[in-house]
Structures are given as structure tokens and as C-alpha cells.
Amino acid sequence: MFRLRPSLFLTPYLLGALLLIALPAGISIYIAFTRYNGIAAPVVVGWENFQLLRLDPLARVALTNSLIFVTQSVPLRVIGALGLALFFNQPRRGTGFYRAAVTLPTVIPEAAYALAWTWILNPLYGPFNAILRGLGFAPPAWFADSDSAMLGLVIASLFPLGEGFIILLAGLRHIPREIYDAARVDGANRFQILASITLPLLAPWLALFAIRDVVMSFQNTFTLAFITTRGGPYYATFFPTQLIYEFAFSRMDFGAASAVMLLVFLVTSALVLLVYFLFADDPFDEA
Amino acid sequence: MKPRLSTLIRHLLALTIAATFLLPLAWTLAASLRPAGLPPPRGFEFLHWPPSFENYSRIFEILPFARYAFNSLLVALAGVLLTLLTASWAGFGMSLLGRRAQIRLLILSIFLQMIPFTALWLSRFLFFARLGLTNSYYAMLAPALMGTSPLFILLFYWTFRRIDRAVFESASLDGANLFQTWMRIALPLARPALMAVGLLAFLFYWNDFISPLLYLRSQTLYTLPVGMLQLQEMDRTNWPLLMAAAVLVTAPAVIVFAALQHSVLWWESE
Numbered sequence: 001m002f003r004l005r006p007s008l009f010l011t012p013y014l015l016g017a018l019l020l021i022a023l024p025a026g027i028s029i030y031i032a033f034t035r036y037n038g039i040a041a042p043v044v045v046g047w048e049n050f051q052l053l054r055l056d057p058l059a060r061v062a063l064t065n066s067l068i069f070v071t072q073s074v075p076l077r078v079i080g081a082l083g084l085a086l087f088f089n090q091p092r093r094g095t096g097f098y099r100a101a102v103t104l105p106t107v108i109p110e111a112a113y114a115l116a117w118t119w120i121l122n123p124l125y126g127p128f129n130a131i132l133r134g135l136g137f138a139p140p141a142w143f144a145d146s147d148s149a150m151l152g153l154v155i156a157s158l159f160p161l162g163e164g165f166i167i168l169l170a171g172l173r174h175i176p177r178e179i180y181d182a183a184r185v186d187g188a189n190r191f192q193i194l195a196s197i198t199l200p201l202l203a204p205w206l207a208l209f210a211i212r213d214v215v216m217s218f219q220n221t222f223t224l225a226f227i228t229t230r231g232g233p234y235y236a237t238f239f240p241t242q243l244i245y246e247f248a249f250s251r252m253d254f255g256a257a258s259a260v261m262l263l264v265f266l267v268t269s270a271l272v273l274l275v276y277f278l279f280a281d282d283p284f285d286e287a
Numbered sequence: 288m289k290p291r292l293s294t295l296i297r298h299l300l301a302l303t304i305a306a307t308f309l310l311p312l313a314w315t316l317a318a319s320l321r322p323a324g325l326p327p328p329r330g331f332e333f334l335h336w337p338p339s340f341e342n343y344s345r346i347f348e349i350l351p352f353a354r355y356a357f358n359s360l361l362v363a364l365a366g367v368l369l370t371l372l373t374a375s376w377a378g379f380g381m382s383l384l385g386r387r388a389q390i391r392l393l394i395l396s397i398f399l400q401m402i403p404f405t406a407l408w409l410s411r412f413l414f415f416a417r418l419g420l421t422n423s424y425y426a427m428l429a430p431a432l433m434g435t436s437p438l439f440i441l442l443f444y445w446t447f448r449r450i451d452r453a454v455f456e457s458a459s460l461d462g463a464n465l466f467q468t469w470m471r472i473a474l475p476l477a478r479p480a481l482m483a484v485g486l487l488a489f490l491f492y493w494n495d496f497i498s499p500l501l502y503l504r505s506q507t508l509y510t511l512p513v514g515m516l517q518l519q520e521m522d523r524t525n526w527p528l529l530m531a532a533a534v535l536v537t538a539p540a541v542i543v544f545a546a547l548q549h550s551v552l553w554w555e556s557e
Binding site (some may be wrong): 005006007008010013014015025027031078084097099101102103105107111112113115125131133134170211212216222225227241244254257264270271 | 300305309311318331377380383402403405408409428432434490493497530533540547548551553554
């Protein structure tokens with residue numbers, strides 16, 4: 001009976017996706033092949049922006065930094081979220097409070113969170129180094145030192161993992177209770193249940209979070225680095241998103257900025273397609 | 288005796304974990320209460336005694352933070368209301384489609400959900416600049432047109448899909464059109480989804496730092512996160528003042544989270 005009209009309710013969503021995602025993606029593909037300063041009309045220059053980018057040492061640094069951050073932060077965040085979800089899965093006394101406490105850092109506005117870490121990891125007066133010195137260590141200078149700035153960002157990135165925590169809690173709820181009961185009847189112990197039931201059945205959710213986390217790290221590193229280090233010292237925490245910002249708003253070179261953005265977008269899309277191929281049969285249809 | 292010992296250990300571990308995750312905010316709060324003008328602590332000091340609240344009033348004297356707070360609230364409320372409207376519409380429409388169309392939209396939504404804003408921010412900026420919509424809240428609020436995040440649409444979709452279609456159909460037999468069915472029957476049954484999406488949308492707009500940084504040029508339009516950046520640029524080493532600003536920006540997010548966290552952390556477990 002409601003044959004056609006449900007689509008009416010979907011119009012804002014689909015129109016918005018077209019205007020805010022498809023159209024900007026199209027624009028960036030075009031601008032990436034032009035020379036454009038935002039004022040004069042864009043001039044098509046073919047692959048020039050990409051060729052210049054290939055020779056740009058800053059682009060290489062940004063890419064390397066991004067890879068370093070992802071390979072350090074994402075595995076730790078996935079393991080952390082998994083451990084927390086497993087630990088706080090069963091409703092017991094206090095679980096409500098514990099879950100809220102674990103999720104709290106995720107709720108803090110990114111900019112305020114980053115600012116807080118400039119104090120926590122302040123080399124001279126910050127509480128973290130005060131504790132380390134008290135314990136007899138010689139603490140690093142964190143954001144003031146190009147050798148330890150990246151580690152500082154990785155540490156700060158380990159607390160806001162509420163999203164993964166919630167995704168994995170949802171995944172755990174989807175494992176039918178009967179499977180556990182059957183395993184227990186067969187005499188399986190806790191570790192056997194974890195290794196042969198929980199983890200395999202949770203694998204798609206883990207992969208979803210891991211890939212989303214890689215993708216989101218492009219975004220999450222921007223605010224964190226923008227507030228704490230501005231990409232420094234000596235470009236030690238300079239990421240592709242800052243390269244885009246730098247090209248676009250400092251040098252007014254929208255062509256080069258779009259070229260970087262297009263590359264980020266392509267890497268992102270490839271990762272997202274990977275999710276699609278992994279879960280095309282099982283697209284998280286239940287919740 | 289044995290089960291009680293393991294319970295004790297579990298609780299101790301849980302408390303340690305909770306304390307660890309509360310620590311960044313606790314340190315920020317403690318640092319914000321240090322009296323202005325005092326030299327920074329030598330050695331470890333969690334909280335200077337007696338604490339002082341003067342940093343909080345100082346912020347409002349240095350910068351128009353009251354104005355920024357009002358702007359932030361305006362953007363967040365508009366964002367939440369629009370999002371609840373568009374996301375519940377889309378979720379409702381999706382739940383009434385045929386099975387195959389539902390699956391297709393589901394896959395599209397998961398795909399869209401995975402694209403980070405930073406992969407598109409510049410061309411969005413150029414698009415809004417061409418339309419003359421930068422330096423206004425239109426560009427900041429634009430995501431609300433599409434329900435802010437595909438995840439929010441899916442939360443409504445999953446909720447509405449579980450309602451028996453016969454309920455909607457009997458409403459239409461009683462002469463209700465689809466819009467009335469959405470408002471009088473579907474929405475009242477979607478309270479958990481409304482709360483969860485309301486919370487997540489509030490956090491999205493309240494916490495938003497990148498879009499005001501990109502779009503807003505006039506100081507009178509600034510929201511709190513950009514105001515905080517301004518303060519940081521004025522004095523990078525006045526930690527008590529900066530931490531007080533961070534606490535001010537964070538507090539509303541924490542309060543809304545505390546009020547509505549159950550809807551997200553215990554989604555569908557009751």
C-alpha cells in the first residue's frame with residue numbers, strides 16, 4: 001500500500017549524500033588536475049600536481065608519519081577495545097559505571113582533549129613526567145622532541161576508543177547464548193570458549209572496527225596534532241591532512257591540496273571496499 | 288572463599304581501568320583549579336590546595352566566551368533537532384522499502400559511514416564558498432540534512448524494522464497518511480533510538496572543531512572549540528587558564544553524556 005512514498009522520507013538523506021559526499025568527491029577529482037588558487041579560474045594541468053607531489057619531501061614525510069601512527073595506534077586500540085568489551089560484557093554490579101568511565105574520554109571534544117594532553121605531557125611541569133621522574137626514570141620531552149612527539153600522540157590516541165568498545169559490545173551480544181551453553185555442556189573451559197567461539201564470531205566486528213579506525217586516523221590525527229604540535233617538531237608529527245591544510249590555506253594551492261585529498265580518498269575507498277568484500281554476505285543486518 | 292577472592296580481584300581491576308580512563312579529565316580539572324600567577328608545580332602535585340576558581344572567570348574577561356558558548360549551544364541544538372528529523376525520516380522510509388532495496392541502502396550507508404570528513408573537507412569548502420555559505424552556520428549544519436551520520440539512520444532503521452508492518456498498515460487503513468504514521472506511531476516507539484541519536488548528534492555538533500576552523504571567519508560566530516584555540520594562541524603556557532577553558536568546553540558534553548549514556552552503552556540490551 002505504501003508503494004512509492006517511503007522514498008519521499010529518504011530524499012533528504014540521499015540528496016545530502018549526493019551534495020555533501022558525491023559532489024565534493026567529483027570536485028576534488030577535477031581540481032586535482034588543475035592549477036587553482038581559489039580566486040582565478042582553475043587551469044587544467046594534467047598530472048602536474050601529482051608529479052610535483054611525488055618529488056615533495058614534505059608529502060613523503062606526511063605519508064611515512066601516517067603509516068607510523070596507524071601501525072602503532074590501531075593495533076593497540078583494537079586490542080584495548082576488545083579487552084574492555086570482553087571484560088565489561090556481562091552486566092554485573094558496577095558495570096554501568098565502568099562502561100561510562102571507559103567511554104568518557106571519547107566524549108570529550110577533540111580540541112579540548114588535545115589541549116589537555118599538552119598539559120599532561122608537558123615535559124617540565126606536566127603530571128605524567130612528574131610521576132615518571134618520581135619513579136626514577138628520565139622522561140622524554142614528548143611534544144617538544146621530534147623523537148618522542150609521535151609516541152605522545154599514540155599514547156593520547158589510546159584513551160578515546162569508546163566507539164570500538166560499543167561496536168564490540170554489540171558484536172558480543174550477537175553471539176547466541178545457546179552456543180556458549182552447548183560448549184559448556186561439552187566441557188570447554190573459559191579459554192577454549194574465547195579462542196574457538198567468541199573470537200571467531202567476533203572477527204567481522206573486529207575487522208570493521210580495525211578498518212574504520214585506520215580510515216578515521218586520517219581525521220583524528222588532524223585535530224590532535226594541530227593543537228599539540230602543529231606538525232612539529234621538525235615535521236615529526238606532520239600528517240597528510242595537515243599537508244592539505246597547508247597547501248590550501250597557507251599556500252593557496254588548491255590543486256596540490258586536492259591531489260593529496262584525492263590520494264587520501266582513494267586509500268580510504270580501497271579500505272572501505274575491502275570491508276564490503278569481507279562482509280557482502282553478512283552486512284551487519286541485525287542489531 | 289575462592290569465588291569471593293576472584294570477585295574482589297575483578298572489582299579491583301575494573302576500578303583501576305575506570306580510574307585510568309578518568310585520569311586525563313581528572314588531571315585537566317585539577318590543573319584548572321590552580322590559582323593564577325603561581326609558578327607551575329615542581330614535582331608531582333595532583334591538586335593545589337586551596338583550589339581557586341578565578342581562572343574560570345578570567346576566561347570570560349579575556350575573550351567573549353559567553354558568546355561562544357551561546358553559539359555552540361545554538362549550533363548543537365539546531366544540529367540535534369534537524370538530525371532527529373532527517374535521520375528518523377530516512378530510517379522510517381528505509382524500513383518500509385522492499386527487502387532488496389533495504390539491503391542495498393544498508394550497504395550504501397555502511398560505505399558512506401566509513402568516509403572520513405577530512406577526505407572531502409576541501410572540496411566541500413570550495414563548494415560552500417562558491418554558494419556564499421561559508422562564514423555562517425549553514426555549512427557547519429549541512430551534515431544534518433543527511434541525518435548527520437549514516438549510522439544514525441541505521442539506528443532508526445533497525446528500530447523501525449522490528450515494528451510489525453501490520454501496525455503501520457492498520458494506521459493507514461484508519462486514514463492516517465505516511466507522515467502521520469511516522470509522527471504518531473513510529474516515533475513514540477523509537478524512544479531509545481531518539482535518545483541515542485540525540486546524544487551522538489549533540490556530541491558531533493558540540494565537539495566539532497574542524498568545520499568551524501574551516502568555515503568561520505567572524506569572531507562573533509566562533510564556537511567554543513575555536514575560542515579555545517584562540518586562547519591557546521594568546522598564551523600557550525598559562526596552563527591553569529587553558530585547562531579551565533578545556534573543562535568549560537568539555538562539561539556540557541559530559542553532562543549530556545551522563546544523562547543519556549544508557550541509550551548508547553546498553554543499546555538493545557533490555
